Amino acid sequence: MPELPEVETIRRTLSKKVQGKTIRCVEILLPRLIKWPSAPEFQAVVTHKTVKNLARRGKYLLFYLSEGQVMVVHLRMTGRLYYRTPDMARDRFTHLVFTFENGDELLYADTRTLGTLYVMPEGELWRISGLSQMGPEPLSAEFTLSYLQTILAKRKGKIKSLLLNQNLIGGLGNIYVDESLALAGIHPERAANSLTDEETKNLFQAINQVIQAGIDHGGTTFRDYRNGEGKSGDHQRHLRVYGRKNQLCAICGSKIERTEVGGRGTHYCPHCQH
């Protein structure tokens, strides 16, 4: 479900609510979502810890807890985190319930149950390879034009697949990759190393612009995504190509096409993207 803008929006909406709160107990209704350590150990470690800070890296959320522990959550396709007071309805697909000392709850809900949770001391985060091997993310100081040029230079795979590789760039997913390529005027099946300097520069700017817009609009809601307050995002109203098959391109009026690239649904304007 969520990509960088959605996870960042969840972080912002949840942060002020969970910070400083102490976890009284944890109910684990679907233990297989816990990837490290075992579910009983996870429960034991998290219980009675205080949330110090809520951070994000790519699409991972990191709850920094007291005693140097970090709870890591990846929402994958349909994971959702809700903060709620006891009077509010519980999501039908709730699999974990964290109850705070004041009675409020943090719910982890997930329709397809592909999400993953971990808890470990900060010094052991290297265990999560997707986190420790993640490339620089858009809008960060490490994500520069020369970095993008370097990773494109020797790769002959499709540009779309490269942009989805979290080890190269962290945080981009299917929506924002399609949108970035549309804004840059680049066809998703172009070989990465075939981009000109001008196209690479346009792509660099497009990625940052699209991610910033996604954050500014509080994320994109197609179906499942909600922020930490259970509210939908707004960026779906600003999409150029994603989910717009057979609708008209706002620039040239051509019909947006949908194909498959690297096994992922892919949307582009056949007239504007080369």
Place this chain on the structure above:
DNA sequence: CTTCACGCCTGTCAGC
């Protein structure tokens, strides 16, 4: 090392 197909899960929707 890069690239690709596949599996993991469950729900929704279009088409027949």
Place this chain on the structure above:
DNA sequence: TGCTGACAGGCGTGAA
């Protein structure tokens, strides 16, 4: 109405 197949915002694994 009921059924079937395609599709879904992600990523780890194993094979070529």
